[in-house]
Structure formats: C-alpha cells, structure tokens
Amino acid sequence: MNPASIQPADVASGSFLLLAAAMTATTVLLIMGGAWVSPRWKLSVALATLVALVATMHYFVATPVWLVAQQMPVVYRYVDWLVAVPIQVLCLYFFIGSVAAVPAGLFWRLLIASVAMVLARYMGESDLMYPTLGFLIGLVLWLYILGEVFFGRLSEVNASAASRAVQVGFFWLRLIVTIGWALYPLCYLVVRLGSGADVAKLMVIYNLADLVNQIAFVLAILATAMTDSARSR
DSSP states (O other), X not given: OOGGGOOTTOHHHHHHXXXXXXXXXXXXXXXXXXXXXXXXXXXXXXXXXXXXXXXXXXXXXXHHHHHHHSXXXXXXXXXXXXXXXXXXXXXXXXXXXXXXXXXXXHHHHHHHHHHHHHXXXXXXXXXXXXXXXXXXXXXXXXXXHHHHHHHSHHHHHHHHOSOHHHHHHHHHHHHIIIIITTHHHHHHHHHHSSSOOOHHHHHXXXXXXXXXXXXXXXXXXXXXXXXXXXXXX
C-alpha cells in the first residue's frame, strides 16, 4: 500500500503512524529528562529510555511492512517484546532499588522469568511449541512476576519507602503490569486457542495498548523521578 493512499477509515494504519510518532516523542522527552533528575534516578530513567527507543525502532520497521502488506508477521512484535519487556521488568527492580537495597538474586530471577515468558509465548504462537503449553508457561511466569511485584521484596521495600512519590509511582507501574499486560495472554488465547481475530483489529488493539503498557509506563518512571528529585533538593 502506498502511504499516500491511506483512507480516513484505515484505523490500523493510522495507529501504526500514531505510535511511531508518539514513541519518538517519548524517547526524546526521556533523553532530555535524564538531566532533570537526581543521580539515584538516572539508571531508572535510562532504562525507561531504552524501552522507548526499542519501541520506536520497532514501529519504524513495522509500520512500512504493515502499510505495504496489510499483514504483520508475528516475529516483528515478539522481537520488540523480547527486548522491551525484560527491560521493563528490570525497571521495576531498579525503581525500588533507587530507594533501598534489593537482593541481587531477584534481579536474575526477574530477568530470566521475563525473557522465558516472552519466548514461551512466541514459540507457542509460531508453532515451535504446542500453543497451549506456550500459553500456560507464559501465564505462570507472568503470575510469578506479579507475585514478586505485589507480595515479594519489591512490595515490602515500596511499603516502607519514605517517599510518597515512589509509592504512588510504583502503584501505577504495577497496575500497568497487571491490567495492561493482561491483554497479551487474552489476545493469545483468542488468536491461538480460540476462534481467531481480524488482523487489522488485532493490530489496533496491540498498538493502542502500547500507549499504556510502554509509553505510560516509562512516563510514570520519569514523573516519579522528577517529583522525588524536586522534593529532595
């Protein structure tokens, strides 16, 4: 498809263009924001910047593919997730690590669980593994991550944090990881284990979900870092 021929009602193509622009703007804002926060927050903001940068690269590569073919091979989306999702999980770790010591072992457990979660879903969706098995493995690993976020060491440190900004920021981050990320197993369930879904509608859902799951996620980190830095001056 020639981009010049995009119709006003082509919501799927429009969503790709929207996210490409939004991700670029978010990346630039985060790069600038690194200078606005105190030293203890710079690593968290840098990781958030990486998430936005990876997503920006994904949309600049995926958008022309969609505009021309009106199809999106599953590998495109999973390459983005395989890099961005583990970094987002580590964002949670270092977000709390900015206010208190967090066990190093938890770092590795979260990293391995997040990578394995995305790989299991990819293998199930691309028929490299039984789809049901891929779904179940991915679901269990996501629940493990949620367990660490809500009931593990991260939650304990957050509850005792002196900074109200940190507590509020962590509330929004884990809300996104819980409700926003629930979309992925649900879509997997419909596409691979259910009756399937229209490709264009599925792309719109995934793209608009990134407004929350990636953009809102990283902006919440930046907002918390800036608020906490301002109060500590």
